[in-house]
Amino acid sequence: MMGPWRSFVLKASSIDISTHKHSLVKSSLESQLKTLLPRGRVFTSAAQLAGYGADGLGYKNHIPDAVVIPADAEELVGFMKGAKALHVPVILRGAGTSLSGGPVAAQGGVIVHTSALKRIREMNVKGFWCEVECGVALNDLDAALKPHGVFYPPDPSSGPVCTLGGNVASNAGGAHCFRYGVTSNYVLGVEAVTLDGTVHRFGGPAGGRGPWREDWKRFMIGSEGTLAAFTRFWLRLLPLPEKVWTFRATYPDLKTTEAAIHALVAHTSYPAAIEMLDPRGVAMVESSQMACGLPEGSFMLLVEIDGPEPLVNARVEPVAELLRRAGSKDVMFSDEDELRKKLWKARKAAGGLLGQLSPAYVVQDAVIPKRALAEVLQLVYDEADAAGIPAVNVFHAGDGNLHPNFLFDSRVPGDLDKVELISKRLMQRVIEVGGTLSGEHGIGNDKSSYMPLVFGPDSMRLQLAVPASFNPAHQMNPLKVFDNRRFAA
């Protein structure tokens, strides 16, 4: 009787000690954070941390040790100054809509939610630039700019909620990037705070310079929170297009759709956006509240042209003719805002619509040369069908930026493994045809394991040296981008 009894006592007391130790560490972290953020908010209760476990990749959960919401930029700078001494990872988070597991506490630590930094500080319409804090939501900026006849072109689908900070951190793109380019094409300057609390300005408005050489700004854009925290940006604006026409064309198969894409890309009308929904994407839209009368079983292209009115109007018929000639018997086009918005809403809500079909999904973000489009898409279907995993493709066809969505149920054992295997095979093929891992979502912790497929050991070593020079212990957003980038306290 003595043996088991003694081991039970030992076991119970060891749990007690570790729990006690854990709560001591936690309460000490909490008090340190409260000192660093006297005006902001500090969360450490389990129920306050639960909401911050995941980004848009909802099935992956990483509970942080704490979450803080700095009251303003000044407090964020103060926090960064003291953050090193916390000896825990520091993760910056905008609205948490990313799809790559970027702003999550993969190695525990403190999530810094920048939701209070949401001021548009200046709109210099004549100079075609604006200055915004990092927590401004993309569509809020658009709404503020619109009455002045200017716009900020990058348009990721999460626009209603995603923040400029997240956009810059992941170098976000969007449907209209085909013509307009991605976030990095519009960032004039970045204000960033490094872990020692020093504030650095990379670039600035109207050719203005910070204390860093101009090109160093590019290190910050797309750095996924591994280098520094952002406080504000200076962004380049463009005049709003005078006229916009949106086309919708459906095709019976992949081959004709691909022909249309190739013709569009080379066409002198230079479309602003070329988007594609496959038959499963079409079915998903049509069975939802976003239904807009798309024929069953078809591949759909959503195309937009814009510019000065007489010029764009003259291009409408040639574009429609091009779409027909490629094999569409169903080309529709409109310049009516209501109709256009409806189509775009259906396209942009696609990620969320997947929730109606499946409890979880993984979306890939590979970019491939357009010549390989049909081949790689066929591979997606074949692999997914063979594994019994539904795949839905809704993506930026003009850029060759694929978004195959693999639907699964994380509660079903083995489902996730199948999805990961398909993803890996897909990535291998993407690399073989000369493509790359990510067009706009970032690497996060979802695609970090694929990095060695693209980059050799020397390149990886040098790339890792960049975050290491900003925070040698890799305290900023560890386990992101690089699998082995672990914070060593």
Place this chain on the structure above:
Amino acid sequence: MTPALQSSISRSNYFSNCTHCGFCLAVCPTYKLTGDENNSPRGRLRLWSEEASGRLSKDKWTDFYTEECVGCLACETACPATVPYGELFEQTRHQHVASNRFKPKLQLRLASAAVQRLLIFNLAMLPTRLLRRMGARVHRFLFPGRPAVFQSTAAYADELMQRHRPTGPRVAFLTGCLMEAAFREINFATLRVLIENNCRVIIPEGQGCCGAFQEHTGLDGVEKLRAQNRRAFCSLDVDAIVSNSSGCGYALGKALHPNQQVRDVLGFLGELGPVKRQRANNDETRVYVDLPCHLVHGQKMEGIPTKVLDATGYHWELAPNAKDCCGSGGVYNIQKPENAHAILKEKSAFLNEAEGAPVILATSNHVCMMQWHSAGVAGLVTRPYEVRHVIQLLDPREEVFS
């Protein structure tokens, strides 16, 4: 399978519909107010599902964030995955109240009991009607109006029907609890408008409160009230069942059979094409129309039909962010007055600079009217303005109080 198990499974499936895309954050009044993700629909869903699956133990913060929700349902409109957030929220709040995790304020508990006995409630509210009729400003929520003190909506309907003998569609009308007890003049205006538009109005006997009050508070009694209303409305041979309060209409819709749609009276009139009111050429009245959450996000109407708003004869426009919540949230402005005040502050700021003399803020839900009226009392709006139900602007006997 037991109903409880079935319900817990369907809950869990609904939870898993949420892909965590975050579209709900942009429209959630409490997220916008606090910037705290737990205080958003996807945050709350996560808390409830984690607790339901046993990964999170009961926590006072889960209770806190649940209580914080206004229940405006803007997230349901924004949600591409069609998570039935409102239903999950109501279930959760009811569970929290039943297990003493959340206790609605005393006045709400008393009111909830009272509205289940309409006769007593109407009697108890007689002084309120009297004071309103006399023009006394007794409470920040009581907007001006001249309700009948003794004559009921049903009696007035009889009188009007006898006098005018309309021959058009047969319409059953939900008189409501607070609408009948305190804001009866809006019911009367509704009757006049419906009958002027040739509708035969029936006031079903034995109808009760729609149950929205219990849904908003999480208190017991919803099922009983729904059953009572099913008895009162379901066997009627009518062309439409209408309500003049979007929250009540939405709640009654949940009680009745799916094939018996409850229509908002303004939506119904929009189809009929209501009689247009004439205004003087030099009338400088400007009407700002705010859309109740339970009209656009609950009943999923696009808005108040343009035909109806044009028929008021006034120069009208939608209030800025008309589809956003005003902070009323049924009883939210009583349960969480600080949040409701902060939401209203942002929402009502435009009125201070709004053009028009006089300025009217019009909506179609009495609790929103109460909230909008309180903006003046609280000093958020410092210029004079009137709060009216849109139906009152169509009323052949429209009264002006300014």
